[in-house]
Amino acid sequence: MIRDSEMPLPGASSGAGVPATQADTSSEVWAEAQRFIDGWKGGINIAHEALDRHVAAGHGGDLAIRWLGKNGTRRDLLYADLLAEANRFANVLTDHGLHPGDKVFVMAGRVPEIYAAALGTLKAGLVFTPLFSAFGPEPVRTRMEIGGANVLVTTEGIYRRKVAAWAHEIETLKLVLILGDTAPEGCVALGPALAAASPAFDTVATRPEDPALIHFTSGTTGKPKGAVHVHNAVLYHAYSGRKALGLEPGVKYWCTADPGWVTGTSYGIISPLVNRATMLIDEAEFDLERWYSTVQDERVEVWYSAPTAIRMMMREGAEVAKPFDFSSLRFLASVGEPLNPEAVVWSEKVFGQPFHDNWWQTETGGIMIANQPGMEVKPGSMGKPLPGITAGIVERVDGAVRELGPGEIGELALRPGWPSMMRAYLHEQARYDKCFVDGWYLSGDLAMRDADGYFWFVGRADDLIKSSGHLIGPFEVESALIEHDAVAEAGVIGVPDETAGEVVKAYITLNPGFDPSEALERDIRGHARKKLGPAVAPREVVFRKTLPKTRSGKIMRRLLKARELGLPEGDISTLETDET
Amino acid sequence: MTSPDYRAVFLEELCRIAPDIDPETVGDNDHIQDDLELDSMDILNLVTALSERLGIDIPEKDYPAISTVKSAADYLSRQGA
Numbered sequence: 001m002i003r004d005s006e007m008p009l010p011g012a013s014s015g016a017g018v019p020a021t022q023a024d025t026s027s028e029v030w031a032e033a034q035r036f037i038d039g040w041k042g043g044i045n046i047a048h049e050a051l052d053r054h055v056a057a058g059h060g061g062d063l064a065i066r067w068l069g070k071n072g073t074r075r076d077l078l079y080a081d082l083l084a085e086a087n088r089f090a091n092v093l094t095d096h097g098l099h100p101g102d103k104v105f106v107m108a109g110r111v112p113e114i115y116a117a118a119l120g121t122l123k124a125g126l127v128f129t130p131l132f133s134a135f136g137p138e139p140v141r142t143r144m145e146i147g148g149a150n151v152l153v154t155t156e157g158i159y160r161r162k163v164a165a166w167a168h169e170i171e172t173l174k175l176v177l178i179l180g181d182t183a184p185e186g187c188v189a190l191g192p193a194l195a196a197a198s199p200a201f202d203t204v205a206t207r208p209e210d211p212a213l214i215h216f217t218s219g220t221t222g223k224p225k226g227a228v229h230v231h232n233a234v235l236y237h238a239y240s241g242r243k244a245l246g247l248e249p250g251v252k253y254w255c256t257a258d259p260g261w262v263t264g265t266s267y268g269i270i271s272p273l274v275n276r277a278t279m280l281i282d283e284a285e286f287d288l289e290r291w292y293s294t295v296q297d298e299r300v301e302v303w304y305s306a307p308t309a310i311r312m313m314m315r316e317g318a319e320v321a322k323p324f325d326f327s328s329l330r331f332l333a334s335v336g337e338p339l340n341p342e343a344v345v346w347s348e349k350v351f352g353q354p355f356h357d358n359w360w361q362t363e364t365g366g367i368m369i370a371n372q373p374g375m376e377v378k379p380g381s382m383g384k385p386l387p388g389i390t391a392g393i394v395e396r397v398d399g400a401v402r403e404l405g406p407g408e409i410g411e412l413a414l415r416p417g418w419p420s421m422m423r424a425y426l427h428e429q430a431r432y433d434k435c436f437v438d439g440w441y442l443s444g445d446l447a448m449r450d451a452d453g454y455f456w457f458v459g460r461a462d463d464l465i466k467s468s469g470h471l472i473g474p475f476e477v478e479s480a481l482i483e484h485d486a487v488a489e490a491g492v493i494g495v496p497d498e499t500a501g502e503v504v505k506a507y508i509t510l511n512p513g514f515d516p517s518e519a520l521e522r523d524i525r526g527h528a529r530k531k532l533g534p535a536v537a538p539r540e541v542v543f544r545k546t547l548p549k550t551r552s553g554k555i556m557r558r559l560l561k562a563r564e565l566g567l568p569e570g571d572i573s574t575l576e577t578d579e580t
Numbered sequence: 581m582t583s584p585d586y587r588a589v590f591l592e593e594l595c596r597i598a599p600d601i602d603p604e605t606v607g608d609n610d611h612i613q614d615d616l617e618l619d620s621m622d623i624l625n626l627v628t629a630l631s632e633r634l635g636i637d638i639p640e641k642d643y644p645a646i647s648t649v650k651s652a653a654d655y656l657s658r659q660g661a
Binding site: 070134285286287288289308312315316320467468499500503522523525526527529530533534535539 | 595596598599600601613614617618619620621622624625639640641643644
């Protein structure tokens, strides 16, 4: 296998002691997984695996995407159609003088063009970064700055509301492509550009370790991190789609995750296409009866969703589901946060199939631990590691780690080396190196392994918030809050919520001259929503005179959370100023 | 007892949940998700707030009926009648 020296391998530049070789069994699994992909010109290109090779093998007439528009419109794209669209997009990029390695950011709803854009970007050897379209201007700007965005693909509305004011300050930005037939000053309308571009394109011969995707993920402190994934990750996208979801040629598959997040890319674009499945894409947001009708009418076989959506289904009760025919369903999976045992039991009753929980992260690039097809489901458990993946429960002791036994709670860790492992945090070598200790990748999640080898999620080891399956960094929220004139300090935590898992709650202190009031609370929340978007902004803001802080002045979010939940406060020896 | 001004109540609860919205600028036919950018958690919170305030139960299948100020005012006055 070709290795590119430009991108560091996990822990390669650190003295962190990552093992030089994997267990033999893992390498055998990856060698075996190689049969799911073809390779391209001595290297590997994700888009070639997803499109070209299928069309070359005579499957151009197979249905790649069935798109359901918000307003009842419907569009089918065959593999040959999607290939032509991706080729046109790749030509638009090269016609505008962009080169392999340049960064393409995409921020839009679930419309067919963004799938062609993702694949066209990869074909041209550029790097694809999705952004969640509900982000407010600040998260967008921060990510485009860190990522060094060269191209932005978005809608006119999003551009005007969230980007136009500062786009000229992003020095790397060369091209803004606007979906549709018209574009504001300085931008290019994508519709006419695609129509004018050739539907033929010779896919760039990327090497296995060339960067392909950058997914941003939140940190507890500091800015969001850009996890870099390479073209060779497609090996794992192909393999894990088969093993953990049962994706295979012709399967009717619906991944409800938005492509603005890693699930919506790995399993909402790449894995299904590489496995030649038929993807169903619904442009609309969650709507219970629409979802049930879609499963029924489109004869969905494999359904990959998230706990928040499943809990919304449960809220409405089994009665609402009764009139629908779910007999097409073969496999149901869930990801984003732990799926409650009741939801597993409920789904089996309502759909005739339980939702199978699985676990992975932006950093892992693909499903690591899963209740796999054919395996006994333990409700509430995330399942067992996929073949080839070695997982353990560890505790950190003096710069090393010690593996814990069954029933003990510790940090969930993985032996590095699977193909879709992140290769870097962009421009953040130190933060990247910190993830690897003693030959383990440390996930930051606390978990337990039972005597049967099933893993059980316990909580986060840090202050990150999981809301509707999205990871939110408190620092990013706090930073936006203190930009409000009235706010002196802010401490942000996640509080339990029946539907979203957790919701963001902010504790703030005010600057002199400001007094707590309902109007001010609203004004601050409104400010945060404008800056951050509804998915990230706090749903609740409470006023305090002081916040609990350490001697070094760090706000103790852990303590705010323990008090919120009525839990023991733990070690408070570093507490200098208490909350009032 | 006179019936409440459903339009005003809806707008008030909408802006309590999403204070980034200026009530003065909300059009009668603005879609609360597509135009006013509420997310699904906001919608749930809005439904809960309306139910608590008006004592009107809004089942999930009726959510489309409250997607604009105008349609919500019509819907709520029908349900509240």
